[in-house]
Amino acid sequence: MFSLFADQEREAKLDSLGDPLALLDKHVDFVALAAEIDRRVPRPSRAKGGRPPYPTELMTRLLVLQQLFNLSDEQMEFQLLDRMSFQRFAGVKHTGRVPDRNTIWCFRERLVKANVEHQIFAEVQLQLQAQGFQAREGQIIDASIVRAPTQHNTADEQAVVKERAIPVEWSPAKRRQKDVEARWTKKHGKSYFGYKLSVSVDRRHKLIRCVRVSDASEADTLHLVDVLDRGNSSRDFWADRGYHDKPRERWLKLIGWRPHIQRKGQAGKPIHERSKARNKRLASPRARVEHVFASLTQMGGKVVRSIGLARAEFSLVVKSAVYNLKRMSSLLEMA
Incomplete structure (x- = not known):
């Protein structure tokens, strides 16, 4: 009608x-x-x-x-x-x-x-604080692999790319289509090509407070200090066994942090029952960061279509800011 x-x-x-x-x-x-x-x-x-x-x-x-x-x-x-x-x-x-x-x-x-993505992210943080969403009750640290289009290079070309260089025989048109900054990594025995997104999420509101993007080959432990949020009301933080590193944990304790990091065993030396019970106890607060990554996955945050670290970093940092805006709007409606 x-x-x-x-x-x-x-x-x-x-x-x-x-x-x-x-x-x-x-x-x-x-x-x-x-x-x-x-x-x-x-x-x-x-x-x-x-x-x-x-x-x-x-x-x-x-x-x-x-x-x-x-x-x-x-x-x-x-x-x-x-x-x-x-x-x-x-x-x-x-x-x-x-x-x-x-x-x-x-x-x-x-x-x-x-390189304005971090300024956009910072402006979103100001809006979170203006609405009363200060970082509270500690933070959870985690990282996720973000896949990029797989590159099909010859062995010689791959050797040059590993040295962070570009093969001289590539034409300008070919160079524009090749991602020489993404890297391979292995997780649970499976290989992935792309980048890594590391975040700090406050335990109270499940809002992303710090972001770090790198190629996928960098270890999670290298990003730990970079993503620790100094503005949180608590010095406690939680992380999974991928961040277990005794010297780094001792250093963090010396400078005032209270790490709650799950333990992992070594070849021929499995963790004992007390550490297993501790891991289980830490799993509950640490799981809150998985909800954040699930939301980012729904927004396409597990894959990048672009080529190069600069574009990948822009996309992932802005996507984290947009997640925060969406989460803030939901929290305000629930309130």
Whole structure:
């Protein structure tokens, strides 16, 4: 049946079902996020004329949508034209001019080249604190492998790449398609190619407080000190057996930290029953970080489509910030 008010009726139905984007729009200060981006990465000059660039707030909202729903630039353009909730969230419902895939790519590339991802993450932390979500009750440290497209190189090419160099016979076009910064690693006997995301999550709110991205070959223990959150109200932290390192634990205790790290056995020397009981006791608080990684996985945080460490770091740090915004909105609604 034809209705002059079909759009309004569908919007009302969408609101009654619970639009998660409406919660983000309600609780997140996108103006402040856009202002921080403009401060770090000024908009292109219009001295030569041409069409004015899209507002930074609009592009920031599209960046959030991409990370939240794990969309490519092509899919982002399509969904923005097709999906009412996206149009309403981005503020383009009543205009025929919307950013296309090239505009979205160019905006993100400007941010990648300016290394602005950690400033975006820091601005989100300020918004968390402004809403009363200070880091409390200690923190949980963990890392996850993020897979990248597998590279098919010859043995000679791989030997050069391992030395962090680029084979001289590769053409410029081939170099653009080759990821020479991702690395192989093994976990539970299975090989993975890509990067590693290490995070610190506060125990009270399950919000990500510190982020570190590296290639997959780096050991988890190397990132432990980097991701410890000095702003947490407690000096306690929990970690799994991958972080077990007695000299480092002694040093952390000397400088005031209280580590609760699960123990692991060695070849021919399994852990005794008391350590097994301790591991079981520590598993409960440590499991809270697994909920965070499960949410990141739903947002596509276990795979990167891009090439190179800079783009992977940008994607994973911004995705962690978007997770925080989503989690903050949920906590505020529950409150």
